[in-house]
Amino acid sequence: MKRTRVITIAAATVALAAAGVGTAAAATSSNPHRDSHDIDKSLIEAFIDRHPKNVIVLIGDGMGTQEITAARYYQGVNNPLNVDRMDITGFDTTWSLKPAAAPPYLPDYDPDSASTGTMWATGEKTIDERISQGPSSAENVPGANLKTALEVAQERGMRTGDVSTAEITDATPAVQGSHISLRGCQGPANMAACATETKAAGGPGPIAEQLVDHKIDVILGGGRGRFEQTIPAGSGPDGGKTVVQSAQGKGYQYVTDAAGLDGISNANKPVLGLFTAGNMTVEWAGPAASLGKGNAPVACTETNRPANEPALADMTRKALSLLDANNRKGFFLQVEGASIDKQDHATNACGQIGETVAFDKAIGVALDFQKTHPGTLVVVTADHSHTSQIVSEDASGAGLPTGYSTNLLSKDGQTLTLTYGTAGFGGAGLPPVNVPPSQQHTGAVVPVWAKGPGALAVLGTNDHTDLFDVITSFRR
Amino acid sequence: MKRTRVITIAAATVALAAAGVGTAAAATSSNPHRDSHDIDKSLIEAFIDRHPKNVIVLIGDGMGTQEITAARYYQGVNNPLNVDRMDITGFDTTWSLKPAAAPPYLPDYDPDSASTGTMWATGEKTIDERISQGPSSAENVPGANLKTALEVAQERGMRTGDVSTAEITDATPAVQGSHISLRGCQGPANMAACATETKAAGGPGPIAEQLVDHKIDVILGGGRGRFEQTIPAGSGPDGGKTVVQSAQGKGYQYVTDAAGLDGISNANKPVLGLFTAGNMTVEWAGPAASLGKGNAPVACTETNRPANEPALADMTRKALSLLDANNRKGFFLQVEGASIDKQDHATNACGQIGETVAFDKAIGVALDFQKTHPGTLVVVTADHSHTSQIVSEDASGAGLPTGYSTNLLSKDGQTLTLTYGTAGFGGAGLPPVNVPPSQQHTGAVVPVWAKGPGALAVLGTNDHTDLFDVITSFRR
Numbered sequence: 001m002k003r004t005r006v007i008t009i010a011a012a013t014v015a016l017a018a019a020g021v022g023t024a025a026a027a028t029s030s031n032p033h034r035d036s037h038d039i040d041k042s043l044i045e046a047f048i049d050r051h052p053k054n055v056i057v058l059i060g061d062g063m064g065t066q067e068i069t070a071a072r073y074y075q076g077v078n079n080p081l082n083v084d085r086m087d088i089t090g091f092d093t094t095w096s097l098k099p100a101a102a103p104p105y106l107p108d109y110d111p112d113s114a115s116t117g118t119m120w121a122t123g124e125k126t127i128d129e130r131i132s133q134g135p136s137s138a139e140n141v142p143g144a145n146l147k148t149a150l151e152v153a154q155e156r157g158m159r160t161g162d163v164s165t166a167e168i169t170d171a172t173p174a175v176q177g178s179h180i181s182l183r184g185c186q187g188p189a190n191m192a193a194c195a196t197e198t199k200a201a202g203g204p205g206p207i208a209e210q211l212v213d214h215k216i217d218v219i220l221g222g223g224r225g226r227f228e229q230t231i232p233a234g235s236g237p238d239g240g241k242t243v244v245q246s247a248q249g250k251g252y253q254y255v256t257d258a259a260g261l262d263g264i265s266n267a268n269k270p271v272l273g274l275f276t277a278g279n280m281t282v283e284w285a286g287p288a289a290s291l292g293k294g295n296a297p298v299a300c301t302e303t304n305r306p307a308n309e310p311a312l313a314d315m316t317r318k319a320l321s322l323l324d325a326n327n328r329k330g331f332f333l334q335v336e337g338a339s340i341d342k343q344d345h346a347t348n349a350c351g352q353i354g355e356t357v358a359f360d361k362a363i364g365v366a367l368d369f370q371k372t373h374p375g376t377l378v379v380v381t382a383d384h385s386h387t388s389q390i391v392s393e394d395a396s397g398a399g400l401p402t403g404y405s406t407n408l409l410s411k412d413g414q415t416l417t418l419t420y421g422t423a424g425f426g427g428a429g430l431p432p433v434n435v436p437p438s439q440q441h442t443g444a445v446v447p448v449w450a451k452g453p454g455a456l457a458v459l460g461t462n463d464h465t466d467l468f469d470v471i472t473s474f475r476r
Numbered sequence: 477m478k479r480t481r482v483i484t485i486a487a488a489t490v491a492l493a494a495a496g497v498g499t500a501a502a503a504t505s506s507n508p509h510r511d512s513h514d515i516d517k518s519l520i521e522a523f524i525d526r527h528p529k530n531v532i533v534l535i536g537d538g539m540g541t542q543e544i545t546a547a548r549y550y551q552g553v554n555n556p557l558n559v560d561r562m563d564i565t566g567f568d569t570t571w572s573l574k575p576a577a578a579p580p581y582l583p584d585y586d587p588d589s590a591s592t593g594t595m596w597a598t599g600e601k602t603i604d605e606r607i608s609q610g611p612s613s614a615e616n617v618p619g620a621n622l623k624t625a626l627e628v629a630q631e632r633g634m635r636t637g638d639v640s641t642a643e644i645t646d647a648t649p650a651v652q653g654s655h656i657s658l659r660g661c662q663g664p665a666n667m668a669a670c671a672t673e674t675k676a677a678g679g680p681g682p683i684a685e686q687l688v689d690h691k692i693d694v695i696l697g698g699g700r701g702r703f704e705q706t707i708p709a710g711s712g713p714d715g716g717k718t719v720v721q722s723a724q725g726k727g728y729q730y731v732t733d734a735a736g737l738d739g740i741s742n743a744n745k746p747v748l749g750l751f752t753a754g755n756m757t758v759e760w761a762g763p764a765a766s767l768g769k770g771n772a773p774v775a776c777t778e779t780n781r782p783a784n785e786p787a788l789a790d791m792t793r794k795a796l797s798l799l800d801a802n803n804r805k806g807f808f809l810q811v812e813g814a815s816i817d818k819q820d821h822a823t824n825a826c827g828q829i830g831e832t833v834a835f836d837k838a839i840g841v842a843l844d845f846q847k848t849h850p851g852t853l854v855v856v857t858a859d860h861s862h863t864s865q866i867v868s869e870d871a872s873g874a875g876l877p878t879g880y881s882t883n884l885l886s887k888d889g890q891t892l893t894l895t896y897g898t899a900g901f902g903g904a905g906l907p908p909v910n911v912p913p914s915q916q917h918t919g920a921v922v923p924v925w926a927k928g929p930g931a932l933a934v935l936g937t938n939d940h941t942d943l944f945d946v947i948t949s950f951r952r
Contacts, residue, residue, distance in 0.1 A: 039933070040523075042935075043523070066920040068920075073585050080937070089935055090565050106888060107553045109549050109892055110868040389919075393585075398913045400900075401898045401916070403879065403897050412582060412583055414583055414584075416585055421895075422865060422867050422877045423876065426907065431907050431908075432907075433874050440877070442865045442867055443546075444545045445541050445545050447567060460560070460925075461560045461562075466505050466507075
């Protein structure tokens with residue numbers, strides 16, 4: 001499916017030199033970040049060097065154009081986000097494959113996080129629920145595993161990290177450090193649907209074990225419950241241990257709260273930080289969405305996360321510090337803001353916006369690192385688009401959305417109305433159900449932002465599979 | 477609100493020269509257009525020259541990321557659009573201003589086509605329904621008019637064109653060649669709400685008269701009904717004439733069908749082409765959207781437009797040919813694919829996709845012109861985002877959208893499901909209304925694509941007001 005496109009810096013250099021020196025032009029932008037991050041500077045940096053030493057991939061799960069705009073507008077129209085510091089931008093298509101007994105595999109326009117994650121992690125399309133394996137309908141097929149960007153980095157002797165606000169065994173973090181036919185097979189006790197893939201059956205075991213077996217240097221997120229499950233007897237030397245005990249046996253430093261993470265200073269031993277049993281607590285809380293006009297506009301409560309759970313920005317900062325320490329060979333780090341998606345599914349506008357803002361703070365940490373480590377490529381994108389839409393606060397009667405709406409008071413003091421309506425049909429002649437069911441993903445292209453060596457390749461319209469080449473274009 | 481960002485080509489040239497010649501890197505994309513339109517070539521072209529001779533602005537009304545993706549997927553995932561030939565891409569925010577008796581004017585997150593059009597046409601924010609005038613609550617305020625990009629081009633002796641599939645007096649085409657307090661004041665008989673702005677009252681008259689009075693060289697679209705209205709007595713020398721007669725008196729060549737347009741060969745006299753009484757006929761037809769699961773998937777009928785109406789691509793080709801003939805000073809042309817928005821309002825998936833494909837063909841015409849006239853800047857964007865969303869074909873029960881869905885059979889033979897749910901609330905405890913009311917605009921950033929001199933300024937995240945500087949960065 002892919003075609004090779006040759007980029008010749010020589011031609012660029014000659015052409016630009018021919019343009020003559022001394023010409024200057026002024027352009028303006030209402031984006032104040034442009035003062036210090038002008039387009040030319042970003043472009044020249046990316047033009048000169050196509051091969052990063054370090055790669056940081058940040059995934060805003062479900063963060064389509066509506067979601068990023070909702071966060072931007074909530075924070076104030078003249079108060080740009082950190083992601084707005086990134087000048088090299090494009091769009092990626094995200095279609096996955098439909099299950100079939102054999103090729104051809106046909107397009108599925110509304111993908112999940114497993115198939116989309118597999119795209120940038122491996123460069124290949126697969127079916128929904130599949131983690132870094134091809135689309136074959138058979139389980140545990142020899143050769144089905146697709147090499148991931150994290151594995152490519154490890155083969156080159158680079159350090160690696162995997163950070164998420166979800167269970168770290170959830171689909172998006174799983175795609176870099178595991179291969180399994182169904183995303184649900186996360187812990188030793190969750191393998192019923194992946195019976196041929198247990199270690200006892202000669203397979204690689206559940207996602208939790210695979211992440212540890214991959215010896216990823218920094219693993220930070222939720223999902224402690226999966227790692228506290230006991231590995232069954234007959235699974236090899238770790239049978240009878242929990243996955244945590246297995247990790248500690250492999251040399252992992254294990255922490256379970258923010259203070260523990262702060263205390264880690266040894267960058268020469270791997271780190272496993274699991275801060276909640278399930279997904280990490282969302283940053284913000286607010287009113288429930290409802291049918292019709294929705295609530296009187298209110299501001300979100302921004303203090304929902306307990307202090308013993310680190311923020312995504314804190315996990316990102318710590319991961320960068322550990323991965324970069326005395327490291328000549330570079331690193332590969334994936335960071336996921338997971339609950340943008342989960343709160344969009346849940347029609348929780350404040351939850352969704354708070355997670356987007358928290359994710360944006362992690363982007364800020366990555367960009368600050370990139371500034372002092374210009375050999376670093378930072379790529380930000382979403383895995384797929386989602387449901388929330390910004391609509392008019394003035395609608396009334398039948399002009400109101402059919403679904404679930406919330407009215408927020410933005411930091412500019414204005415009403416920001418979000419609506420969710422991709423699930424909740426009540427039946428023929430019936431109103432939508434009162435308690436909104438999980439909303440759907442949507443199919444629109446997702447935004448992509450990049451900065452640093454190799455960034456130019458995200459410009460224009462590409463597919464999420466193309467991102468694999470971008471994030472593995474490591475220094476030679 | 478704007479800040480100046482200095483672009484220094486000299487620094488770029490030196491930096492690139494310092495990078496040394498001979499380095500080559502290969503990158504891949506699944507986008508086959510990348511074979512012949514590689515990123516570097518587009519960037520170098522835009523790097524060297526920031527000042528276009530000609531500017532073509534193409535507006536897909538309501539064409540957010542869901543709408544462009546729906547058209548791309550309907551046409552086939554391996555059959556990219558013409559817009560996918562454009563490598564220089566970014567995002568624009570589109571918020572407008574809320575009405576107020578005096579400043580400060582606060583943000584409105586869900587704008588209309590008048591306020592958004594005024595943004596790129598003039599570089600300034602205004603209130604909804606306002607055409608290239610400031611946000612003051614008073615009508616016909618001296619000095620309220622904001623200079624438009626088309627007027628800047630005219631002052632430089634450039635030729636100008638305004639093309640749309642809507643009534644040419646509709647908001648988006650109106651913003652370049654008229655100034656009025658309410659978008660509805662389109663023809664001499666539509667001035668009740670703009671009483672102080674009639675010519676009899678010393679104002680500039682309705683949009684139709686203003687477009688003609690502006691002596692725009694090429695005016696092509698729908699809206700003949702507005703121009704067949706009679707200018708009232710007391711309106712100056714044209715009182716008692718229709719606007720068509722007024723135009724003819726000013727030297728306009730007047731045509732009303734595709735054959736008439738084909739027959740125009742004199743580029744030295746202006747052209748008024750009005751091909752329908754109202755909006756032009758949409759290209760495609762298909763099934764009506766309905767609540768719940770929607771129709772059994774079908775392909776769209778692609779032959780809805782009568783042959784006597786020119787396609788948008790035909791109007792664009794003719795406009796370019798007339799504007800470029802023996803023209804040393806260059807031209808400014810705006811082209812609108814208007815009914816993407818109108819069919820999105822109407823929950824007509826085939827209508828919407830057909831108009832997007834027709835708009836994309838006009839983009840192809842502009843890009844082909846740009847290829848042979850590299851001094852031309854092509855900018856493509858939407859004025860605002862809209863309602864349609866691509867959702868799962870597999871949903872059932874309460875997992876189905878709350879609104880109005882349509883199932884189409886894509887050219888890959890797969891079901892493409894679109895849903896619309898930003899209007900249609902039936903009341904407390906009632907189902908959504910059966911005949912969907914006009915759907916809402918939505919607030920997400922819109923995609924921006926550019927190619928040619930000056931294109932780099934669209935990269936990253938900007939505001940629609942910033943586009944004014946981009947499209948008026950004419951050659952010096």
